[in-house]
Amino acid sequence: MKKLIFFLLLLLAGFNLMAQQDGGTYRAQLPEITMDSTSSLHIISPEPIRYVDISSHAVAGDLPEENVLRLKWVPDSTGNLSSGADNLGVVTVIGQTFIAQYQLLSAAATPGSKLAASYDILPQHIRPLHLPVEISTPQLRSHALSLLARRNPSAIRTAKQYGISAELNHVYTLGDLILLDITYHNSTNLGYDIDELRFKIEDKKITKATNVQSVEIRPIWQLYPIGSFKRSYRNIYVLKKATFPASKILSVELSEKQISGRTIILKIKYRDILEADNF
Structure with missing residues (x-):
């Protein structure tokens, strides 16, 4: 009986160790940003942006300034949105020393006054990167x-x-x-x-x-x-x-x-x- 209990404890410890080693970041864990189809959304980075990935063709983006990412719905994509919140994919922003990811949501039925026009990348939303950068901006x-x-x-x-x-x-x-x-x-x-x-x-x-x-x-x-x-x-x-x-x-x-x-x-x-x- 003692051997069985010992074996079960070892098995449980193994499962816990595997769970702790899971290095994944899941979409459900990402902070959410809600957009509408009437105006652009500006994501402001604390340092120059090196790389951006937008996983959905429904959203277009550009960099008007080195630390500002501008996002906007592609006009043809808005007609396919239902009322309420729909998934617009994930946007990934990489700066000189960090990576930040957000889940983009559309809100066709949300009043514009309740939607953000700009969004700051906050310290709790970033993960550090060990890039070959001598010193950040x-x-x-x-x-x-x-x-x-x-x-x-x-x-x-x-x-x-x-x-x-x-x-x-x-x-x-x-x-x-x-x-x-x-x-x-x-x-x-x-x-x-x-x-x-x-x-x-x-x-x-x-x-x-x-x-x-x-x-x-x-x-x-x-x-x-x-x-x-x-x-x-x-x-x-x-x-x-x-x-x-x-x-x-x-x-x-x-x-x-x-x-x-x-x-x-x-x-x-x-x-x-x-x-x-x-x-």
Whole structure:
């Protein structure tokens, strides 16, 4: 009798272990989002969206912004919906560090005032992903804002031309990333409309007899978008780690939209990057 009881306990423990190892996420467990056919639904992600899957052809989606998913019923599909709530499938959203899934429901008979126009992806709705991401956008933003909050010492590098001055305030490294804190000042009465900002590795000294070798580097992220400024403009730029010899410099070229077309170049030495602080 004792052997039988022991065997039953072992069998029960085995079933419990199998149940605990079930890694499935079932549709009945997914949070629900109800849509109607009269307006779009916007799903807002806390970080840029990398991938979206919509399991039903009844719903179309696009990304008007990097962290916003817009969903709408396909017009031909709405005629087949009955009154009440119908299953429109599952939408899967993958960000830089998470995956979130929702069950989409149609509600032809639900008053529009009771339906959400936008839906935030909440922490309790996400599962972490171990993707090869050096650092997420929210983390970059946090570090960039912390740089802006710090007291400015004397500028590391400066440049001045046409009444526009450029200052390199800080250089920080974060893993394989380089963060540049740059401020521009306008001492003229003419506002500055930024055309573009270019980062290039160039020869330190250029003569007519030499061939100029220039390699452009594009920032992978910046805190604020390019715009215009009347008196001052400060921004944080993030570059991938790059190495270059002492005979080269990192050139930061700010150019203005025509007709004025004022251009100023800030030259950063490799030593400035080697001596950078880190987070």
